[in-house]
Amino acid sequence: MKWEKAKVLVLGTFHMSEHEGLYAEKRQVEIEELVSKLAGFKPTKIAVEMVPEDGEFYNEKYKQYKLGTYELEMNEIYQVGFRLGLKLGHNWIYPTDWMGEAEMEYGEVEKWAQDNQPELLSEIYQGLSILELTESKSIVDYYQELNEPSWLNMLHRMYVNMARIGDVNNNIGMKWLSWWYKRNLIMFANLTRLIDSEEESILFLVGSSHSTIVNKFLEESEICEVVRPLNYLS
Template sequence: MKWEKAKVLVLGTFHMFEHEGLNSEKRQTEIQELVSKLAEFQPTKIAVEMIPEDSEFVNEKYKQYKLATYKLEMNEIFQVGFRLGLRMGHEQIYPTDWMGESEMDYSEVESWAKENQPELLNEIYKEFIIPELTDSKSILDYYKELNNPSWLNMLHKMYVNVARIGDFNNYIGMKWLSWWYKRNLIMFANLTRLIDSEEERILFIVGGSHSTIVHKFLEESEICEVIQPLSYLS
């Protein structure tokens, strides 16, 4: 099977439930604008940041949405994924995430570094700025920032350098990072399992912190053509 012609677009997103005011008419119109841009990609499948064990749960909601008996909750999976799926006539949504237990939380790694390696932590965070959604910024423009290659490279650089936290035989950063990369590798592997033909066009809606890593895994695997989100958002 020739998979090199299959196309995958990894869309870095923000978690909408963390923001107020997205139910306003203005913001809902902006979300519809985003969906219209993504529809130009003509995805054959939409994958989302949800574990496969919740497939029945999310697709029951999607079924009810198609029947107009479910009001979309403030979550990017529903607000963007469901709307786009309906528009494209898709029968289902595809969860591809994994959430096993980690040896240490990121907050614990950060706390350890603040106490034991503050200079290294400052170096890792140097010039690291997280884009914010402001009242004057549209949803589409915010997605452009979250999917800008320069921002994503900076994000990837930060995660790689977390591995330096700790010391010989005391790999503090790796206690979290090994879980983080395993999770993203599983997302990558699950995405490849959705490729059934060279005509496949998969859109993966995932938190921006994951997008750069999964994007790189897909590129390095060479099993598909990885599409830059800005080619459709711009």
């Protein structure tokens, strides 16, 4: 089996539940436009940022959505994943996430650095920009920004440099970062488990902060072709 011929597209997303106004007709039309663009990739499977333990729960909702008895809640899994799955006639949405416990939470590491290594923390955050969904920006425009390689690399660089927080006897940053890498490695592994043939095309809908690291694991594994989302969002 020539695994490298399978295709995987990692689509960085924002968490829609954190934004108001997305039920407005204008935004719903924009989400439909996004889904139509993604359909051009012709994914054979749609993977999402949910843990396997919740797979049955989400897929029961997906089944009801296909029957017309479930109104989509404001979550990218529903608004994008379910719509795309219905459009393409898929029977299942695939869970890929893992959410075990970290030794320290991100906020705890950040607070430690603020108290003990403020200059290093400032250096790590230097140049980091936060992308916002504004009234004048369409959903497709926002997804283009969230999947721009230069911005994603800047975000990834920030995470990598978290490893520098602490010292040789007390690797504070690693108390969270080791969890972050483990989570993304499990996502990568779960994605590869969805590849059943060289004809597979998998779309992975995941928070944009995961995009670069998951893509790097996919590229380094050499078991599939990594497809860039901007090829379909433009």
